[in-house]
Amino acid sequence: MDFPVVEFPWLGNGTVIAIIAIIHVIISHGVAIGATTLMVSMEYTGIKNQNEGLISLARKFSKWVLIITTTVGAITGVGIWFSTTVIQPDSIGSLLRIFFWAWFAEWIVFITEVVLLLVYFYTWDKWTGAKRYIHNRIGWALVFFGWLTAAIITGVLAAKLTPGKWTETLSFWNAFFNPTYLPSLAFRTFIAIVLAIALVSVFIKFFVKDRDLQSDVFKLFGKINLVALPLLLLSGVWYLYKIPAEAYDLIVWSTGMSKKMFDWINIAGLLVFIIFGLWMILKSNKVPFILAIAVFFSSIGFIAEFEMVRESVRKPFIIYDYMYANGILEKDAELYNKEGYLTHSTFAKVKEVTDDNKYEAGEELYKGQCLACHTIDGWRDTRAFANRLDGWTEETIDMYIGQLNEARPFMPPFVGTEEERQALAHFLFKVTEEVNNDSNQAKGADE
Structure with a gap:
């Protein structure tokens, strides 16, 4: 970013x-x-x-x-x-x-x-x-x-x-x-x-x-x-x-x-x-x-x-x-995979993934690599993570991100280190869980 x-x-x-x-x-x-x-x-x-x-x-x-x-x-x-x-x-x-x-x-x-x-x-x-x-x-x-x-x-x-x-x-x-x-x-x-x-x-x-x-x-x-x-x-x-x-x-x-x-x-x-x-x-x-x-x-x-x-x-x-599509130059992908995406991201609040900031680091990666096309929740179910990842485990999300462009060639590959990929998976899992729990509670209250 x-x-x-x-x-x-x-x-x-x-x-x-x-x-x-x-x-x-x-x-x-x-x-x-x-x-x-x-x-x-x-x-x-x-x-x-x-x-x-x-x-x-x-x-x-x-x-x-x-x-x-x-x-x-x-x-x-x-x-x-x-x-x-x-x-x-x-x-x-x-x-x-x-x-x-x-x-x-x-x-x-x-x-x-x-x-x-x-x-x-x-x-x-x-x-x-x-x-x-x-x-x-x-x-x-x-x-x-x-x-x-x-x-x-x-x-x-x-x-x-x-x-x-x-x-x-x-x-x-x-x-x-x-x-x-x-x-x-x-x-x-x-x-x-x-x-x-x-x-x-x-x-x-x-x-x-x-x-x-x-x-x-x-x-x-x-x-x-x-x-x-x-x-x-x-x-x-x-x-x-x-x-x-x-x-x-x-x-x-x-x-x-x-x-x-x-x-x-x-x-x-x-x-x-x-x-x-x-x-x-x-x-x-x-x-x-x-x-x-x-x-x-x-x-x-x-x-x-x-x-x-x-x-x-x-x-x-x-x-x-x-x-x-997320603004990353194709020629920079190899460098970011080696040295990290967050390290080279000017406006990222987190520059390095640790056990204490895993969620925050994942959020920065979401903003830099997913936000251009996706939302957490929203009117387009096919692009809203709360719908797409509902029921997925954190490990499944991590594995999927790793082979993203192979499974879906129209999507840019994830760019970053293994720790950054895991941080993104952690954030998506947690935020999806939060949104769906809130949605289920709201439905229960209405009923």
Whole structure:
């Protein structure tokens, strides 16, 4: 532990980051890129076909794009920075060292995006008639800079799973243009558009009362979806082809579903998208509200699943082949096994295991090597030790920790001396016993 530890005991540290990240991805992809593309496309089609209804709807759209991206989008973006910095400082610190100039460039691009959005929103009345195309070109510039923000961030995110030659060369360019950069960028581009269509369609059905205008909007969305959805599927296959085999094997496991359930849910969700896409093209004037609702929730489910899978399939690493999920560098494991983990842990209150401090030493080891993914008690039974280790003896826990990554290859190996391993087993046994005894007493009192 080179940094102070922050713990969210019941919810779990990973869950906190996941909640913020999922909301941010929905906004950054579905609104900042996808909905902006739809908005500018509506304006362009309206100008081209002299359809004032589409232009007016695009104008209303711009208000909500501005509000959502500069409030929820900005807050959750900062929220990701804050949460990852305090929860996974080793990881975010490494990424900052590798990608400092990329992140610096991304902030400049983001500021440009915000300026263009403000200009776009506040100049609807400036260019009228034949000059409307000037306003629309500003919109397309806005779309490009929104996409460029994602293009930069994708290089950082993709490198966590496939750093490629960076582990050998330590070159920024090897890290940024890593093996999954292009497929990941393509996938995120088309998922942003498909997601936006799914999210926006509900509001079109609910708030646009003019049936002819509804039909015009869905006809446009159908044409865009006809291109975006197949390319989304192709880029998704491309992405899966490029990830490590070990990561591919963890996809179903990372969702917490059985293989059968995983297949059925994803096939059903895909069918909903296909049916919706065809319906918009063939019957744009009669798109059912229930179908729009189904696509809306399916899209949110897909995004949540994608983010969960993307984060989980890297295990046992957080930066593949470089840093384990608990922040320990792979190259330091041998040294810590020889000299001790606590000795090299800056913020550990205990530096050496003795008979008198075995519990305290075990707690420090839990904070440094388990806390990133596990809780003592909490809502996720599969990651809460009070549930997982209930009924285990201290000796069984000790033995299991010793062969942890062999029994479960997706978990980082325990790093430390034999005495430290025994201390961790002692702490987990005692704290599990305490939590379950308290829980049983509470149940008895209720009965």
